[in-house]
Amino acid sequence: MKKLVSKLRFFSSSSIVPRCNNTPKPVLNPLYNLLPQTQNPNKIVDVICSTLNHRDHSVLLPNLRDEVKSLIPHLGYSEISRVLLRFQSDASRALAFFKWVKFDLGKRPNVGNYCLLLHILASSKKFPLAMQFLSELIELTSKKEEEDVFSVLVSASDECNWDPVVFDMLVKGYLKLGLVEDGFSTFRKVIDSGFRVSVVTCNHLLNGLLKLDLMEDCWQVYNVMCRVRIHPNTYTFNILTNVFCNDSNFRQVDDFLEKMEEEGFEPDLVTYNTLVSSYCRRGRLKEAFYLYKIMYRRRVVPDLVTYTSLIKGLCTDGRVREAHQTFHRMLDRGIKPDCMSYNTLIYAYCKEGMMQQSKKLLHEMLGNSVVPDRFTCKLIVEGFAREGRLLAAVNFIVELRRLKVAIPFEVCDFLIESLCQEGKPFAAKHLLERIIEEEGHEAKPETYNNLIESLSRCDAIEEALVLKGKLKNQNQVLDVKTYRALIGCFCRIGRNCDAESLMAEMLDSEVKPDSFICGALRVTIRLLKLFVKRGVDIIKR
Template sequence: MSRTFLPWINRSLSSSKLPPLGCNFSTSLSQPFNSPRSLQILPSSHPNPLYHLLPPTQNPSQLVDLICTSLKRPDCDLSVLRNNLGNLLPRLNTSDIGRVLLRCQSDYASALTFFNWVKNDLCIVPGVYNYCLVLHILSWSRQLGQAMELMTELFKSVRNEIPKEDVFRVLVVSSEECYWDPVVFDILIKAYLKIGSVREAFRTYLKTTELGFAPSVISCNFLIDRLLKVNDIEQCWVVYGIMGRVGIHPNSHTFNILTNVLCREGDVDKVNEFLERMEEEGFDPDIVTYNTLLRSYCRKGRLEDAFRLYSVMSIRRVNPDLVSHTTLINGLCRADRVREAHNLFNQMLHDGLDPDGLVYSTLIYTYCKEGNMKESKLLLREMIGRGIFPDDFTCRVMMEGYGREGNLISAINLVVELERLGVPLSKEIYDHLIISLCDESRPFAAKNFLDRICAEGYVPSMCIYYKLIEALCSNDSVDEALILKAEMIEKGKLPNLGSYKSLIGSLTRTGRSKEGELLMEEMNGLGVMPDHEICRALIHGFCKEKNVARAESILETFAAKFGVIDHESCNALIWVIAEDGDANALMELQNRILKMGYAPNRTSYKYIILGICKAATPHKGKLHELWICRRPEQFLRPA
């Protein structure tokens, strides 16, 4: 856009008249306003005729003159001015601010200094009109960076006052008062895009072109690119169409963005037609264009078309770069053609291109997925040899690959090797290995690995402790699990309910039910409430140890103290008494469990009837033998 002064522009926006200077812009934009064209005929904000009798520093009508005079001095000090005009400054309003800015429009530094002084030192909130005047002054003086910052500040200031699209109207109307440059509309579009208001930027673009101004091709490119990112494909073509209509000549960057738009639409066949149009405009497709197409072909699985285009690149003297090869290698790997991908990788090295971590990671991932850990490790070593450290994803892929092959020891050895080479490993890698060892029922290997990395600064999380305790208990290594629990408590980390379940379950399975009961009391003291599974484990343990009295006491404690009514635990106790064939003991137990709040179920009655039958049978065999001889239905059939 060229610099211009157009007093007629206000007539093109007859519905966008501003209220008089000094009025709040948010009141109305439809009030009539005949904008004066020179500063001398600006209406005075203080028409009182008696003001001329006052000294200049106390005369409100002299406020603007005094400020402007001070700003023109080489040794301008606004703090001194503030002291001299202490009584007048409270009268400074948005109309006065505008008058001062208009007088300073040929000196952008003075205008900006005054504007910041008003905002920051006097704590006066300038109006939207004041902001727009400063924006015109800055853009006319080609201070575009400062104009962009001020435009962003304006958006924040009017966010809760008026719709942001009204800023365009104020910019247009305020241009009647001062020298201006249409580049201000470029700044407006870019500022909207900078804050993420793509829709407002698009509307501003439409309004700017409707007035007959042509935004820069850079602004158009930014707008198309942002519209593409929000997936507004239709509006991308609207912007491009308007560019041709108003005479904005696209550049290679424009065509590259639009190529991406075509690929996003999914109609890759239209790309050839578009490339021909691009060549008609005098632009040859560059490496960005070809890489965009290659990426689209590979994403859609059209590898043959991608390699055909790859061949065309060399014919057209566009040498494929690292991005081109990475895209093709990724496409081949996604199609499980890893050997071809590796051959292309070697060709890339032969052509003198230095691979990056992404290429290596892609090949390593694909080899690991195929279970070829040998080739993966060779690539990993080659990668490190080139000074490229693998990222967390690559290391995790290697660990998972060894895990799928059931070779976690090799994974641990790889960790040691990576640490020796100075490759940083994340905490998630260590967590994954410990959990994988536990899942493979190798808790001692996991514990040894944990001890080693803890010595190097690793801090295990709670879930790692929980997993180790569970794995040790599953292997009936309860003593080691208890030591680990003690370490947790010493470090201020309390075991959870699952850990206590594992510990108590392991203790009761190994004939140490009394220790399990003490552990239950400990967890209760720490505020962890036991549940029916712990009740069941303890009762089964005591019953297995023939300590029926203690089992009954546990059953009563869980019912009375914890409100846990577990019928399976109750039936386990009934079974033990029934197996002894003592009918009186069975009846007494039934009465006691009724008082505890248990209502015998079908299984309870089966066990009780079988116990009574055994007491009445001369042959005192095992209760389960009687159960085999007679089906349960026989005992429950009515007489």
């Protein structure tokens, strides 16, 4: 017996367990069979399975690590697969072991281990769990071109119980993670191998390819569906209608609709809305209104989407009055307009310079409890600006504020800038002060610079200096255009000393004077010395 023990010690201390690619090979020496299970490398699978067979394996598994600490290095990918295969009919124990390996031992299972677990979970109808681990596997392998999950899944199906739905789930898993092209490639492999894909997964694939503008691939998927007799549903045809509308073969839509009806599917509201919207975008309003009439004949009631498409199409074609008539027809049908449908009409009226109608529509919005958005206000203010009616735009803003309508600050900023450019700085300054007081917004430095420049051009130097002080309190620097306007104003009103002081301040702020500023000051000898001292080049006028 002493000789046997000494031989065991010799074998355990020698390197008789080769390792290749971090996967331990089985220890085949028969002398290990004389050791207790928890010390025998050949028995690591038996020890783990024995623990898992215990009723309360969730408690025993964490403690197992300490008991078989010396054997953990011998738990390779092959051993993990053997344990999973022993519990292929007991998904909960297989899953407990997989998580123990991954989280407690810190080992990363390989693709084969994942695929065995996926087959076990799918065959046990634990589909949400299977999808969870499938998504995890796809993320692990998506950047490794040599890892083909589909091929390993097929190989793993020879060793364990499996459900073909797992291949459908694989395509869906790629699509779920946004890997549409990988999903399409896997779809073709699945079909070529004789497996089935559900119509739901096909619809997800078609939708993903449509969003990527891969129209040819969409038709390939549809042709495959017809070939292997995956029966399309209404959702399939609605997606394909979108494909037609975005494809160059738009004239074949009627033929496609006929085929849809031959398959036993009636075009629904989504189908008609897709077609009406596409006809309107392409300026084919005659066909759009023909479909609109057909909808009523077939008892498909047009909704807000239908009418908004028609209104937008008419507005784009310059037929604003007809668009408004269609809008009223929509109201008569009992369909409540939303902000988008109002904005479509308001935009058209503003484009035509019909500002009174635009304002009337906005008041109608408020009366119907439809809240204007930032786009609504922007449309009307910019419409007034194009017409040169800036003061009317200011009154419009004040009126909206009185009606408790929130005005986006960028709209007010645009109006302030427009007023400054038009030489109306006092109206701009009053509007800014009102916004700051009521809304609590702080104006951007560019807004202050525009106001200072505009006030200076109007020789309102004191008001300009007040704003300059506000900028300075915000630790903001004036730009060269603002200095140019202030210095030019000082020179015009005969305050040359103030102009020279401002020049010195400008140089301290490292803003270089331009030729206009130098010409306005008729550069004195004292200023020339200041320029030389500060290293400023004088540009001759």
